[in-house]
Amino acid sequence: MLDQDNSWEAVQKRDKSRDGSFFYGVVTTGVYCRPSCPSRRPLRKNVRFYASAGDAERDGLRPCLRCRPLVAPGPDPTAELIREVCRYIEKRSDEPLKLEDLATQAGMSPSHFQRTFKGIVGLSPKQYVDAARLRKLKKGLKQSGDVTQAVYEAGYGSSSRVYERTDTQLGMTPNQYRRGGRNVTITYATIETPLGLIMIGATDRGLCFLQFGDTRTGLLRMLEKEYPAAILLAMSKPYHPDFQKWAQALNDHLAGTHPHLDLPLDIRATAFQIRVWNYLQSIPYGEVQSYAEVAAGVGNPNAARAVARACAANRVALVIPCHRVIRGTGELGGYRWGLARKRALIDQERSHRLAIN
Numbered sequence: 001m002l003d004q005d006n007s008w009e010a011v012q013k014r015d016k017s018r019d020g021s022f023f024y025g026v027v028t029t030g031v032y033c034r035p036s037c038p039s040r041r042p043l044r045k046n047v048r049f050y051a052s053a054g055d056a057e058r059d060g061l062r063p064c065l066r067c068r069p070l071v072a073p074g075p076d077p078t079a080e081l082i083r084e085v086c087r088y089i090e091k092r093s094d095e096p097l098k099l100e101d102l103a104t105q106a107g108m109s110p111s112h113f114q115r116t117f118k119g120i121v122g123l124s125p126k127q128y129v130d131a132a133r134l135r136k137l138k139k140g141l142k143q144s145g146d147v148t149q150a151v152y153e154a155g156y157g158s159s160s161r162v163y164e165r166t167d168t169q170l171g172m173t174p175n176q177y178r179r180g181g182r183n184v185t186i187t188y189a190t191i192e193t194p195l196g197l198i199m200i201g202a203t204d205r206g207l208c209f210l211q212f213g214d215t216r217t218g219l220l221r222m223l224e225k226e227y228p229a230a231i232l233l234a235m236s237k238p239y240h241p242d243f244q245k246w247a248q249a250l251n252d253h254l255a256g257t258h259p260h261l262d263l264p265l266d267i268r269a270t271a272f273q274i275r276v277w278n279y280l281q282s283i284p285y286g287e288v289q290s291y292a293e294v295a296a297g298v299g300n301p302n303a304a305r306a307v308a309r310a311c312a313a314n315r316v317a318l319v320i321p322c323h324r325v326i327r328g329t330g331e332l333g334g335y336r337w338g339l340a341r342k343r344a345l346i347d348q349e350r351s352h353r354l355a356i357n
C-alpha cells in the first residue's frame with residue numbers, strides 16, 4: 001500500500017531517490033511519470049499513485065515522454081554511437097559509403113552494426129544513405145534547377161541510377177518534381193471508414209493524397225488545392241486491382257488487423273518534410289513520440305516547431321502516421337483531421353498493441 005501523502009510530497013520535491021519505488025499518473029493528460037519527472041507539477045486532485053508501471057498501464061495511462069518511466073535512467077552509449085554514424089553519413093552522402101566502412105566507424109562487425117543501426121534508427125544503413133542522398137538531391141534541385149548537376153552532387157554516379165531510385169522513393173522523376181507535379185495525372189476515389197470519409201488520390205506510382213473529410217465535395221476541393229497543376233480524374237468503376245488492394249489494406253488497418261501500412265507513396269515535399277515523414281514511418285504501431293523527439297530523431301533537435309508544421313502539412317494520413325506525434329506534456333497537440341480522430345487512432349493502436357503483446 002502506497003502512502004498517499006508521502007508519495008505526493010516526493011512528487012512535489014521531484015525526489016530522484018524515490019524513482020522506481022512508485023509512479024504517479026495524471027488522469028487529465030493520461031500520462032504516468034517517475035517521481036522526479038521535470039514536467040510541470042499536476043494538480044493534486046488529478047494525480048493517482050501506482051506501485052508499478054504495469055498498474056499505471058492497466059489504468060489506461062501512457063508512459064511520459066519526458067521522464068520515460070519504462071527506460072533505465074542515463075544516456076544510452078550505443079544510441080549515441082549510432083547517432084554519430086548518422087551524422088557521418090549526412091556529411092558524406094555524396095561519397096560512396098560501404099557498410100564495412102560505416103561499421104568500422106562504429107567499431108562493430110558489419111552484421112552487428114546492421115542490426116543495431118536498424119534497431120535504433122528504424123532504417124537499414126543503406127536505406128539511411130539512400131535517404132540522405134535523396135534529401136541532398138531534392139535540395140539541389142530546388143536551389144540550382146540544373147538536374148544533371150544536382151544528380152551528381154548528391155552522390156549518384158549517373159542519372160539513370162537516380163531515376164531507378166526515385167521510382168520507389170521520390171515517386172516523381174526529378175524534372176516533374178521541379179515543376180511541382182505538373183503533367184501528373186491523379187486518380188481519386190472516396191471510401192467510407194469507421195472514422196468517416198477518406199479520399200484517396202494516386203498517381204501511377206503510388207498514393208499522393210489520403211485525407212479524412214466530411215463531404216465528398218469538400219475532399220475534392222482539398223485535393224485541388226494540394227495539386228493545382230495536376231490533372232485530376234475520378235476513378236472509374238470497377239476500381240483498378242491495385243486500388244482495391246490499397247483500400248482493403250486501409251480498412252483492415254483502421255480495424256486493427258493490419259498494423260504495418262506499407263503502401264507506395266508519390267508525394268512532393270521539401271527536403272525537411274521528407275526527412276520528417278520518413279522518420280514518422282519508423283515510429284512503431286501503437287507508440288507515440290513528442291515533436292521534440294522527432295526533431296532530435298531527424299538530427300535537428302531545435303526544430304520541434306518545424307516538425308509540427310511538417311506534420312500539419314502531411315497529405316497522406318495513416319501511411320505517414322503523423323497521428324503518432326504528440327506534445328511532450330502528453331497533450332495531443334494538433335491534428336489536421338480533428339483531435340477526435342487522432343485520439344481514436346492512438347487509443348485503437350494502443351489497445352491492439354496490448355492485445356498482441
Ligand SMILES: [Zn+2]
Binds near residue numbers: 039064065066068
Ligand atoms: Zn514524466
